[in-house]
């Protein structure tokens with residue numbers, strides 16, 4: 648049985664009868680939860696931009712923006728209140744998984760360890776999540792959408808659209824420890840389902856490409872290469888037809904620098920031709936075909 652299958656059968660067992668979680672493991676879980684609270688609420692924040700293993704694989708344009716506005720507290724922060732809670736859930740879910748892995752006596756060789764790797768410019772640092780059976784794993788809590796449509800579809804699916812830089816992150820941790828990357832232990836935070844998304848046995852090409860992406864971004868940031876958007880506007884469609892409006896694509900819509908990047912005139916509006924009671928909202932950059940007065944009245 649794999650370590651995740653052991654965890655799943657423990658959870659099934661826990662529905663039938665009380666199970667034993669050793670006191671020491673419970674104490675460590677409580678400590679991890681408190682650490683998560685401190686991390687999300689009370690710990691001092693870094694004010695400088697730092698290239699880390701966890702961010703280096705993100706789109707270069709976002710990193711350039713982050714670097715440029717690092718000391719401007721008015722830019723780059725999500726002002727929605729739920730981000731903090733979402734991050735806290737993520738940290739606590741991670742602590743739960745670690746507690747369960749310890750309870751089933753998974754062969755854990757390292758936990759939350761600090762690592763660094765020499766680059767041409769500086770030592771890049773990071774903190775890996777867990778080493779099991781001598782492989783480095785990252786623990787991710789995922790929405791139902793990303794659990795079903797990304798992680799369940801396998802390693803290739805993440806690799807083909809890796810806007811969060813998950814591959815460079817995982818391979819940099821593994822490289823710094825001279826171990827193999829085992830993939831992601833993923834928990835659907837809405838349903839509690841779990842899976843492991845593993846790299847293929849022959850993952851050399853993925854590793855090479857991930858490390859190459861990290862080096863390219865490091866070089867561009869260290870040399871202050873000119874800013875270039877990595878994403879284009881989308882021609883909006885309603886049904887099968889183009890509306891003539893231009894909207895931000897998914898990555899830009901969620902980017903904290905979209906106003907700096909596309910201008911303060913961008914507008915978050917309901918789909919302009921939709922008559923639905925709950926229309927989808929988009930970030931409009933060019934509004935050439937706005938909602939007509941008739942459709943407002945109807």
Ligand code: SF4
Pocket residue numbers: 706708709712876877878898899900902903904905908909
């Ligand atoms: S808004 Fe889009 S193009 Fe601009 S920095 Fe963000 S991700 Fe890059």
